[in-house]
Structures are given as C-alpha cells and as structure tokens.
Amino acid sequence: MNRIILNGITWEHSRGYTPLVASSQRFSELHPEVEIRWQKRSLQEFADFPLEQLASHYDLLIIDHPWVGRAAVTQSVLPLDEYLSVSYLEDQLKNSVGQSHLSYHYDDHQWALAIDAATPVASYRNDLLQKNNIGIPETWKELIAMAEKKRVAVPGVSIDLLMNFYMFCLAHGNVPFQNQEQVIDHYTGQLALETMRELWSLTDKKMFEYNPIDVAELMTTTDNYYYCPFAYGYSNYSRKYYAENMLSYSDLIEFNHYGKLKSTIGGTGIAVSSSSASIDWAVHFTEWIVSPNIQSGIYAGNGGQPGHRAAWLNQEVNSYSHNYFADTLPALERGYMRPRYNGYLEFQDKAGDYIREYLKKGGTAQIVLNSIDHLYKKSRL
Template identity: 50%
Template sequence: MKEKIQLKGITWGHTRGFVPMVATAQRFEELHPEVEIVWKKRTLQEFADKSVTDLAKEYDLMVIDHPWTGHAAAKGMLAAFDDFLPADFLADQRDNSVGQSYASYNFEGKQWALPTDAATPVAASRPDLLQQMGLALPRTFDDLLALAKKGRVGFSLLPIDVLMSFYGFCCSMGEAPCQYDERVVSEETGSMVLKLFKSLSDHLDTRFYTKNPFKVFEDMTQQDEIAYCPFAYGYSNYSRQGYARKLLHFHDLVSLNEQDGPMVSTLGGAGLAVSSQGKHIDVAMAYAQFVASPEIQETVYVENGGQPGHLRAWESERVNAATADYFTNTLPTLQRAYLRPRYDGHLHFQDHAGDVVVNYLKHGGSEKIVLDELNRMYRESLVEERTHG
C-alpha cells in the first residue's frame, strides 16, 4: 500500500483555533484518502511569540497572526498563494474579505496567508445581569465609566491587548498611529488617550492584568460579577448555546462622545499559511483553499467552533441564528478596524511597547515620558526594518 502524504499543522489552543482545523482536516482526508493532516496546538502567547520562520521549518501549515506577514515575506519561509491558487479564487477571497482581513496578509504584492479567521476587539455583555441591574447597554464612554465604577466592567490588561486598545483609542480620536517615521502618535492625542484609558482602567480589578480576551469571557460566563466588556478580541463561541455556563451577547463599540460614531478597534484574526519548506506544497495549498472556500467557511468551519473570515459566513442567517447574531452585530466593527503595521521590525515594538503603557495604567506618571519611550522604541524598530528588511 502506498504511504500517505502527511502534512503537519500548528494552530492555537482554543476551541476557535483548534477544533475547526481538525474538523476540516478530517473532511479533507475523507475526500482525499491519500492525505493525512495532523494538527498541533500552542498557547495564545506562543501563537503571538514564536517566529513564523522557525515554525515553517517544522510545519507544512501554520495559522498565523497578520503582523508576521512582513517578516515572513522578508525571510521567504512561506509560499505565496498567488503562485499556486487560481486568480478567481483569490479574487473571491479579496472581494469577500471581512474588513481588511485579506489585505492584512498581503505584503509586497503577494498573498502570504488566507484569512480563514476574522476578529477585532468588540464589546460583550451579559444581558441577564444588565437586566437584573435594570441597566441598558452602555452607549458612550461616560456610560461605560459609570458601569466600571460599579465594579461591573472587565477587559484584558495584558501588554499586547493594552497596546491594541491604545491604538484603537488613538484611531477613535481621529489619529491613526504609526503613520510617521518619528513618532507613534502626536503628543496631544497620545496624552488624551492615556488619560482617558487610565480613567477607565483605574476601576478594573487587578486580576484583569493577567487575563487574555478569552479568559475575560470565561470570567464573565463562569461568575456573575462582570456584566460588560467594552473591547476584547471577539470569540463567537461564547455566544453559542451550551458552550459556556452563561451566554454572552456581542456588540459594536461605545462612542467616545454623544456626537461621535462608535470607537475604532485594531484588527486581529488569523490566517492559514503554507510553508515554502515542505515536500508537498501543492497538497497543503489545496487544503488551504478547501478551508477558506465560502462553502466550508459557512458550514464545517463555523459549525466546529471556527470564526470564519469569509463574508458569506458572516452574513449567513443560519450562522447568525446559532450565535445570537454575533456576526451581524459585530460586522460594522470589523469593517472599520485599523490595520496595524506589518513591516519586519514592528514585531519587536509590538512585543515591548505594551509594557510601557501597562506600567502607566498601573502606576500613573508623565504621559510625555510614556510617549517619548514609545517613540524611541518605534524609531528603533524602523531602523531594524531598514537594516534587515
């Protein structure tokens, strides 16, 4: 009997990251009996930290964060989808992108991953708790602050999530960060953002300095204290009946002021990439195309806990009926989400800048000193890009 073609894949260890990959692999194997696909999982932190270059030496398939795109392009460790998949398939992926998800994996004119998972920080609530308290859903930052003062608000204060929230606040104030070589954001905007952010974080329990977004949702569903999370990378799993002890509903973000539209958040999500180092790149590409196809995204993928990246799934009545309208309610948030930098050197900045903001949120101090430090780290990352890029 002929030996099977084996592909190895790596993703992150949450229901949303792991289960849909195993389910799609199982179905792909049934359709292609000569292929075997083995998926492994790692923690969310490892998912963000371990270099795609290192992973590509070990795995044929990788679920990656889009900030790795520039690094991957520079190192040549990923296979470009344009070189393997039909142009009409990629055009459909681009035209049905949820927000800038497809574009986030496009760098130097090549597509380095398919946007199989779409996410951005959205708001989450426990409708039952708000109802018990006789409170409406917060609409403005002032409403949010009032709820936080009651001890009913939680969100991730881990460095990476704090930095993403900082970016979102800047965009919501009308200034997208990292647009110039010499600074992250103007001192005027940056100072206002830091003060506003701290006014909110001061009313959060310190346990949120140790929780990533899905740990916040676990906290919200396992206990009956936190009624609202103003921004955390959305996980539609928690809006599905039976997944957690209590059901969460997800929403667009609050507005900073009555007259403004909802806040802007920082695009996340995950993409499926193929190593250029594997023996069976064509088979890995065929599987990636299968996973990203609108039919699979809307059925097998989402039914097994996935959070699809194809617009057809987000607009599907059936999918929304199973998720308390998660996708319909948060699509506007995704469509206007900010696409953060992806140049090779930016990862070092992203890994360390959040610590500076967290230190300020915890201990206060001079906003100017915080911004000066962020600017210094940012300029260093640009030099690194020019040196190694």
C-alpha cells in the first residue's frame, strides 16, 4: 500500500503543536493509508513568512486570519466553501467562538476553518492574591493601583501593543480603520496612547521584551507578579502540571464608563494548500479536526484551545482547565476583528514599533499617529 503523506506547518507552542500531533495520530489510526507530519516555526516566523511560499511546501497550514486577504489574491490556499457542505459550514458559523469563523471568510470565500480561538484576557495567580488578601482588579482604577505596587505584568512587544492600541481606541469611543486615510481619528488615538502610557509607565521595563507566552512563563515561575490585565490567553497555564504554578483566567476589567474592555481577537485557522497533491484527504482531515466531537475531545484534551464553541461550553473541558473556557468566553464574544486586506500585514509588522518607542522612551502622541497613518496609507496602495 502506498501511504499518503500530508505535511503541515504550525507554530511553536504546546497549544499550537501538541493537539495537532495527537489528533493527526488518531486520524492515521482511523485511516492507515494516511500519515500527517507537522513542522513548527517560532511565533514571529509563523507570522512573517509569506503564505504562498508556505503553501508551496505544505498541504496543511495553520494561519492567522489577517492572511486571508493575501490568500484571496494569490489563491495559494483552497476556498473551502467549494469543498465542504453548506450544512457543515453553517454549523461552524453557528458555533463560532466570537468572530473566529468569520475572520477566515473574505471576498465571499472561506479560506480556513477556525481551529483555535483566542483574545487578550486577564490572568492571575490566585494563590498569591489569597495569600496577600488582595482582590482581583475589576476597574481601571484598581488596576493602576496594583501596577503602582509593581505586581502587574503585561506584554510590551510591538505586536501586542498594537492590538491593545485598537482595544483602547474602542474604549475611548471609536472604531479603528473606518477610512483609508487614518487608522483612527487623532483625538481618539491620543486618548488611547495616553491611557496606555499611564499603565506601561508603571510596569517593569523588561515587559517591553515580553510577549504573552513570556508573561505567562514569568507569572508561573516566579512570585513577583500577581495579575496580567490583558494578554492573549493560553489555557495550558490553567491546567494542572503544565507549569510550576497555575494561572487563573477571567474576563477583562471595566474601563471607566465604557464597560468591559473589548480586545482584539487572535486565534488560528487551518487551511489547505491549493498545491497539495492530496487535496481530498487534506480537506477531509480539516473537516474532521474542526468538528465538534474532535474539538471537544482529543484536540482540547491535548492542550488545544478549540475554535468550536461546543468545546468552550463542555463541562469536562472546563473541569480540567479550571473553567478557563467558560470564564473567558464573554471576552471572546465581544472581540474586535482587525483588518484583513492584502497589505494589512505590512502595516502590522511595523506600526507597533512606534507605539512601543512612545511608551518606552516618551515622545508625542501626534508623531506616533502620523507615523502609523503613513504606514497605513502605504499598505493600501
């Protein structure tokens, strides 16, 4: 028997790799004629490497949703709506975690299926809060008070600062990217940047080198930080034995009169290369791994953070993740979806650098806003 080999590419973290390997192993047990091999890249490589180049080497690709504009232009991955039934896609939409499913729908086609869902949420060391008789911050004022005591950790790398900039633009009353000239009106943008500086000026400068995984590792391996107000959630750290100390997760804080913050969704989708020599099997695996039973079972059980809502509501899944999914689902439901046009990623790659420099070294908000507007207009050409 000639075995069919499907090669896949994903990102380098237990959440992005282990559940794929476990699910693929089971798929091969059910279909002995198929073997699925996964390779992994760093988060930065995963975000930067052109989709069409990856698609020429792999059958299955785990992608970020901002890539779908590029996918529509290059046709490097399959429009899955032409391969999957209407009823299946309707179920995916109905059971989407927030806008996760829709984030891969662009130019009237579905370029990937949401295999993983995430947005910035709050995390904390419940043991340390209880030991020190400290409550979980519920408002911006309470967060700032804790930050003044140097007990708050928060990511400060460029990409996460940019995602949080969108969040604070929303918190100050306006939605980013409403025209092709400005990322946000400068009055709102200045308020957002000043709000961010209020918090980041109180945090350790090393946070500017930390992404969400770094923050989670820091909080679970030391006792110096009690609370993180917003970082892309990783249910792995809420599971017993994964880390030295366990994190608890919750919804985001209230921001003044706005209500609870509305963060920028992330997550990943699974796409099928249009260059695959085994399209039928690649599509079949994609359909199978994103189905509710697999998402709630072997995928979630092996460290995955599913894209199917059934898993987030599943009592067993919540039991072994200490209610990570049920407690953070409201934040996912509110999540903001960033642009996905072809060229957006060129903007995203550089825009956060200006915000990071402003928060780290000072300067004027107007220069930051002018700089990101210039990048934005250039990316639309």
